[in-house]
Amino acid sequence: MSNEAAIMEAPELQSEPRRIEDATAVQEPAAKRDEPMMMDEEQEGKGHTVGDITAADPVISVRNCNVHYDDTCALKNINLDIGRGEVIALIGPSGCGKSTFLRCLNRMNDTIDSARITGTFNLYGEDIYAAETDVVLLRARVGMVFQKPNPFPKSIYENVAYGPRIHGLATSRAEMDDIVYGSLERAGLLDELKSRMDDRGTSLSGGQQQRLCIARTIAVNPEVILMDEPCSSLDPIATAKIEDLIDELSRNYAIAIITHSMHQAARVSRRTAYFHLGRLIEVDATDKIFTNPGHRLTEDYVTGRFG
Amino acid sequence: MQISTLILLLAAVLIAVFWLGRDKAIRCAGGIGSVRKLHSLPGYYGYYTAIWCGIPGLILIGLWFMAGDVLILQQITSQLPEHLRQLPGPELSLVVNDIKNMAAGQFINPARIGELSDAAEQYTNLQDASRWILAWSMLAVVCLGFGWAWSRLSPGFRARNRVERVMKTGLILASTLAVFTSVGILFSVVIEAFRFFQKVPVADFLFGLNWSPQTAIRPDQVGSSGSFGAIPLLFGTLLISGIAMLVAVPLGLMIAIYLSEYASRKVRSWVKPLVEVLAGIPTVVYGYFAALTVAPLLRNFGESLGWSVASESALGAGLVMGVMIIPFVSSLSDDVIHAVPQSLRDGSYGLGATRSETVKRVVLPAALPGIVSAVLLAVSRAIGETMIVVMAAGLAANLTINPLEAVTTVTVQIVTLLVGDQEFDSTKTLAAFALGLVLFVVTLILNVIALRVVRRYREQYE
Structure with a gap:
């Protein structure tokens, strides 16, 4: 019933949410957008994000992003820019939609049948979800590092060479060697692994595996790197190494990192975005978020007073 | 008393014994409210009692199946007329079969009816008696087991550990059964194959290029040697x-x-x-x-x-x-x-x-x-x-x-x-x-x- 109602209302809406998976049910949240009073009363901001969502030199810019899994709404009206050369930390309690948001940026949600995504997602002004966008090229430009290290059960060399190989980035063995060794070098792994290139990627320690996954990602030379809790299964020493690496990489790449560690967010990021129950509550400079947050929910979360 | 009745009776007794044991455990603890004083849950005391009654009973039935009939037949053959007792093995077993058939009333060998009717009757009687012996000895065994288990039930008694151990043994027995079956099959195949290799050399069999297994069936028949x-x-x-x-x-x-x-x-x-x-x-x-x-x-x-x-x-x-x-x-x-x-x-x-x-x-x-x-x-x-x-x-x-x-x-x-x-x-x-x-x-x-x-x-x- 509500779907039909939403379709009837659709022509009156000012924006045109893009329909990706399902043609019938996507406009409902858009309809809600005009009625901020319907939102949870506890949310003081009435759904408007506090702080500055824009970046000076945006690589990715997202507007009016809504995501549904079947009947549940995972993200409501998210607007956010990710700027060139910046590290943005996405924080928030579990299930708040951080990962969903991140996975929208390189269309990893395409592999989930029940996900329906609306809104505009631009990468350097090009629409990520446009029909003519090639997912393969998109994912080469927007790389991803996952929560659990997931090296392929191949040799270390082959793990890094995988991406360049499927995208045809190297024409000769020597070129491939350059890419592989260069990526491992940038991931700070080359010295450790130089003599073990034929060992299996799965035989490394957890921290090395995760850095191998980062090397694998940067081997295809992406413009953006998305990291979904890359340190959650690592010990403090391996975490420190990854954080140094993120620092290093941020000179060349735009990086979005999800983390549950406030300290990590404070250490590595320039901006921080706080998600709560599918809404983007606040975005601002990391210093400001952690010292003088503009929203009560953000303050509760960063001070650990949550719940 | 039929064996099936006996097994059903045993099952009924086991259920009763389970509840008795459980009940005693609860009473020992001082009512259902203070079950926590027991080492194990009350049900385990019930299982423990039932196991002590059931397993000896089942072993007894198993023994009866294996040995009972053999003993009876020994008894019977020893009382057969002299000329029948002197028969060679295979023919004697034919005679025994005749007795069994007569006792069951299925098929009566007209040539032997006179000689064997006594034996058949005795066989029936002995079988009857053996079943009664089994029934009474089972009663004794079950009572003994029950008494033993009953005397050991107390709040501190570790019934759970013992029941679990019996469970584990049962599982091990189940898996050994499968192993023994395959070992047995292999064994029989190997023995027969060995007899074959005494007639045909292994090398001829494994590397021979010609297969034609036609051999003469009767000695006087003309046929290839295969x-x-x-x-x-x-x-x-x-x-x-x-x-x-x-x-x-x-x-x-x-x-x-x-x-x-x-x-x-x-x-x-x-x-x-x-x-x-x-x-x-x-x-x-x-x-x-x-x-x-x-x-x-x-x-x-x-x-x-x-x-x-x-x-x-x-x-x-x-x-x-x-x-x-x-x-x-x-x-x-x-x-x-x-x-x-x-x-x-x-x-x-x-x-x-x-x-x-x-x-x-x-x-x-x-x-x-x-x-x-x-x-x-x-x-x-x-x-x-x-x-x-x-x-x-x-x-x-x-x-x-x-x-x-x-x-x-x-x-x-x-x-x-x-x-x-x-x-x-x-x-x-x-x-x-x-x-x-x-x-x-x-x-x-x-x-x-x-x-x-x-x-x-x-x-x-x-």
């Missing part, structure tokens, strides 16, 4: 299995890849069971499908090309067998491919790989050991398959690699060797056991390899 070279049979088996695998492996793998990587959940839930139906079709049905449908098709097709195709060809049997084996490969591979962690696929997609690149370069290599073992299991199934080959591939033991000719396999020859009137110790019959042993060894080796591969695969992920 030649038992297993090579044509092994070769035929390999040829047909090979054709079957050529069909089953690519098709099965493609089905598995489609089901696990491409199909939506709905399609998968329909297609997978449908494919598995193939495994449920009786092999006889496949057999006449091969003989009556596929073989004529192949022959006509071959003739139109100017080839001569035997009406019972290895190709026809192999093709149909391949279809039969498809679900083995597809189902097992599908499970294995499904078990490849989603994180690996995510990693590959995240780097911009397409679905087919992900399948070819990440999923299949990761699943390869499991797929190999699935294929090996399918091979051992193909080698052991009989019915299709009997009906579609013929009996001619040709040593050929031409799939259009008739060949025969180890299993088919075992069937033909054992069908027909032959003495059980003739070379021809014994050859079947030697072939069985060969088959057993080959499939065993394949299974061991498959298990090894699976184990290595398991070590790789968690």
Whole structure:
């Protein structure tokens, strides 16, 4: 019933949410957008994000992003820019939609049948979800590092060479060697692994595996790197190494990192975005978020007073 | 008192005893409210009591089944008339059978009716008596067990640990039963095969190129002495299995890849069971499908090309067998491919790989050991398959690699060797056991390899 109602209302809406998976049910949240009073009363901001969502030199810019899994709404009206050369930390309690948001940026949600995504997602002004966008090229430009290290059960060399190989980035063995060794070098792994290139990627320690996954990602030379809790299964020493690496990489790449560690967010990021129950509550400079947050929910979360 | 009544009674007693034991435990603890004072849950005390009654009772029944009848028959034969007692073993056992039949009132041997009617009557009486003895001794045993268990029940008694130990022993017994069965089968096959190798040298059997097991049935009959070279049979088996695998492996793998990587959940839930139906079709049905449908098709097709195709060809049997084996490969591979962690696929997609690149370069290599073992299991199934080959591939033991000719396999020859009137110790019959042993060894080796591969695969992920 509500779907039909939403379709009837659709022509009156000012924006045109893009329909990706399902043609019938996507406009409902858009309809809600005009009625901020319907939102949870506890949310003081009435759904408007506090702080500055824009970046000076945006690589990715997202507007009016809504995501549904079947009947549940995972993200409501998210607007956010990710700027060139910046590290943005996405924080928030579990299930708040951080990962969903991140996975929208390189269309990893395409592999989930029940996900329906609306809104505009631009990468350097090009629409990520446009029909003519090639997912393969998109994912080469927007790389991803996952929560659990997931090296392929191949040799270390082959793990890094995988991406360049499927995208045809190297024409000769020597070129491939350059890419592989260069990526491992940038991931700070080359010295450790130089003599073990034929060992299996799965035989490394957890921290090395995760850095191998980062090397694998940067081997295809992406413009953006998305990291979904890359340190959650690592010990403090391996975490420190990854954080140094993120620092290093941020000179060349735009990086979005999800983390549950406030300290990590404070250490590595320039901006921080706080998600709560599918809404983007606040975005601002990391210093400001952690010292003088503009929203009560953000303050509760960063001070650990949550719940 | 019938044995079945006795067993039912025992079951009823056990249930009663369980509640008695449980009840006593609760009372010892001081009511249902203070059950926590007990070491174990009250039910365990009940089980403990029931075990002490039930297991001795069951052992007694088992002993009675094994020894009771033997003892009675000994008693009876010792009282038979002198001329019957002096009969040689086999004839004596015929007499004993007559007594049994008479006692059961089924068939009465008219020649012996006078001599044996006393014995038959005595047999009935003794059987009756033995059942009563069993019943009373069971009562005694159950009471003793109950008394022992009852005397030990106290709040601090560790009933749970003891019951668990009995459970564990039961499980171990169940698994040893399976092991002993296969050891027993192997043992019997090995002994018969050994007798065969006393008549035909091992080397002749394993490396001989000629198989024609026709031997004279009677001493006065004119007939060949037979030649038992297993090579044509092994070769035929390999040829047909090979054709079957050529069909089953690519098709099965493609089905598995489609089901696990491409199909939506709905399609998968329909297609997978449908494919598995193939495994449920009786092999006889496949057999006449091969003989009556596929073989004529192949022959006509071959003739139109100017080839001569035997009406019972290895190709026809192999093709149909391949279809039969498809679900083995597809189902097992599908499970294995499904078990490849989603994180690996995510990693590959995240780097911009397409679905087919992900399948070819990440999923299949990761699943390869499991797929190999699935294929090996399918091979051992193909080698052991009989019915299709009997009906579609013929009996001619040709040593050929031409799939259009008739060949025969180890299993088919075992069937033909054992069908027909032959003495059980003739070379021809014994050859079947030697072939069985060969088959057993080959499939065993394949299974061991498959298990090894699976184990290595398991070590790789968690």
